[in-house]
Amino acid sequence: MADLHIQINRDKGGIAGQIASELRDSIRGGRLAPGTRLPATRDLATDLQVSRGVVVEAYEQLVAEGFLVSRVGVGTQVAPKTTPRAAPRQKPSPRPKPVRRASSAPVCAPPYYGHRPTSPDLSHFPRERWLAAVRHVLTTVPSEAFDYGDPGGVPELREELAGYLRRVRAADVRPENLVIVGGVAQGLSLVLHVLSRQRPLRLAVEDPTSQRQVPLLRRAGAHLVPVPVDEEGLDVRKLSGDAVLVTPAHQYPTGVVLSPPRRAALMEWAYAGNRVILEDDYDAEFRFDRDPVGCLQGLAPGRVVLSGSVSKALAPGLRLGWVAAPPDLAEAVRRARGELDLGSPVIEQYALAHFLRTGGYDKHLRRMRREYRRRRDALVRALAQELPEARVRGIEAGLHVYLELPDGWDELVTAHVAQEVGLSTEPVAPMRESAGAAAVVVGFSRLPAHKALDAIRGLKVRMSGQNVD
Numbered sequence: 001m002a003d004l005h006i007q008i009n010r011d012k013g014g015i016a017g018q019i020a021s022e023l024r025d026s027i028r029g030g031r032l033a034p035g036t037r038l039p040a041t042r043d044l045a046t047d048l049q050v051s052r053g054v055v056v057e058a059y060e061q062l063v064a065e066g067f068l069v070s071r072v073g074v075g076t077q078v079a080p081k082t083t084p085r086a087a088p089r090q091k092p093s094p095r096p097k098p099v100r101r102a103s104s105a106p107v108c109a110p111p112y113y114g115h116r117p118t119s120p121d122l123s124h125f126p127r128e129r130w131l132a133a134v135r136h137v138l139t140t141v142p143s144e145a146f147d148y149g150d151p152g153g154v155p156e157l158r159e160e161l162a163g164y165l166r167r168v169r170a171a172d173v174r175p176e177n178l179v180i181v182g183g184v185a186q187g188l189s190l191v192l193h194v195l196s197r198q199r200p201l202r203l204a205v206e207d208p209t210s211q212r213q214v215p216l217l218r219r220a221g222a223h224l225v226p227v228p229v230d231e232e233g234l235d236v237r238k239l240s241g242d243a244v245l246v247t248p249a250h251q252y253p254t255g256v257v258l259s260p261p262r263r264a265a266l267m268e269w270a271y272a273g274n275r276v277i278l279e280d281d282y283d284a285e286f287r288f289d290r291d292p293v294g295c296l297q298g299l300a301p302g303r304v305v306l307s308g309s310v311s312k313a314l315a316p317g318l319r320l321g322w323v324a325a326p327p328d329l330a331e332a333v334r335r336a337r338g339e340l341d342l343g344s345p346v347i348e349q350y351a352l353a354h355f356l357r358t359g360g361y362d363k364h365l366r367r368m369r370r371e372y373r374r375r376r377d378a379l380v381r382a383l384a385q386e387l388p389e390a391r392v393r394g395i396e397a398g399l400h401v402y403l404e405l406p407d408g409w410d411e412l413v414t415a416h417v418a419q420e421v422g423l424s425t426e427p428v429a430p431m432r433e434s435a436g437a438a439a440v441v442v443g444f445s446r447l448p449a450h451k452a453l454d455a456i457r458g459l460k461v462r463m464s465g466q467n468v469d
């Protein structure tokens with residue numbers, strides 16, 4: 001058992017964060033080797049004279065980041081591989097067909113940061129059709145187009161996207177309301193920078209919420225105010241703040257769709273106080289059982305800022321997204337982008353415009369929707385058969401389900417064991433401010449339908465402490 005030297009500064013606050021940071025540095029610096037067992041939370045809490053909950057929080061954070069692993073009967077150890085968010089131990093997806101290259105120079109494997117449950121199946125990236133789009137751009141677009149462009153994005157893409165968002169998301173946008181950005185994450189950062197420039201911004205966020213967004217929201221100047229989510233989505237009665245960030249089409253992580261009365265109440269809240277609704281439309285393309293829910297922006301274009309991206313439809317690595325905002329705000333965001341880094345890569349923007357114009361985007365989405373639906377159905381069937389005591393929620397849309405665990409199952413242990421049997425999962429605890437039933441997010445985008453039953457059986461057997469090898 002490691003004897004840890006951890007220094008905390010009680011005047012600074014954020015003790016759990018300080019403990020996590022000290023441990024993270026020790027692991028990164030090699031002072032804590034892979035496999036090292038950490039003290040029990042109770043013992044470390046006594047040593048540091050803090051409450052046990054604070055140590056639990058620090059450990060949970062590092063488990064979620066992949067620095068530590070936690071197992072029943074063994075306790076908490078430094079992860080075997082100390083790469084944060086190490087690749088889950090699952091079989092790699094079938095290799096994509098090699099793409100013919102002009103040069104025979106080897107392509108370096110990029111560093112791998114782990115597959116997120118909400119990422120798409122990247123082995124289905126439409127390589128050939130994307131290549132055709134890029135080829136089209138390079139053979140038709142004049143050379144001047146490759147100069148620094150409008151920081152708001154190339155006009156052709158804004159034109160195509162405005163049409164797409166009107167058609168598919170019932171949005172109320174014109175090309176001049178759109179700013180092309182590097183994904184929802186950058187879009188939110190830019191909007192918050194602009195909104196918090198004049199005065200500190202109190203931003204209501206859903207509880208639970210995506211942990212990955214919290215640092216960027218804070219860095220952009222927002223003070224976060226958690227608001228609970230229930231069966232109807234965000235509890236609008238408990239809202240406070242100057243603005244709110246919501247995922248109305250498919251709440252992350254619970255998967256709840258914001259109910260019609262709540263949508264109406266949310267818009268009333270925004271109009272009554274001249275407040276802004278930031279709508280994160282992160283996986284709205286994938287809706288399986290009924291017609292897509294139109295975006296809020298289409299109902300209140302003067303109050304709602306819509307952010308979306310191609311991260312779920314194509315690939316997160318493209319870093320291509322959009323912000324649709326009321327004219328003044330869109331202009332301020334465009335200027336902020338110009339001041340920050342002069343805009344997004346233009347060749348990809350032209351390629352996406354071509355892909356949209358020629359129907360390639362819609363075709364790809366139709367194909368993937370069918371495939372993901374098959375995978376989701378297989379996962380839901382397997383869960384119903386093997387784990388009837390677990391509650392599966394949020395299955396109508398997106399690339400993940402929200403799984404409330406059987407009694408006695410620990411979130412962190414379940415998430416770790418699930419990864420070992422080839423499931424892409426994340427515990428919900430680090431995403432929550434207030435207490436809730438133990439749950440994990442389970443992604444199905446990379447789980448072929450014929451493997452779902454084995455994976456869930458494997459999870460069940462391992463969680464009951466048996467050896468399935």
Ligand SMILES: Cc1ncc(COP(=O)(O)O)c(C=O)c1O
Pocket residue numbers: 116118182183184185186210212247252280282308309310311316321
């Ligand atoms: C709820 C939610 N919103 C936004 C994002 C970020 O998306 P993008 O890749 O468009 O920045 C993610 C990423 O996983 C997410 O889970």
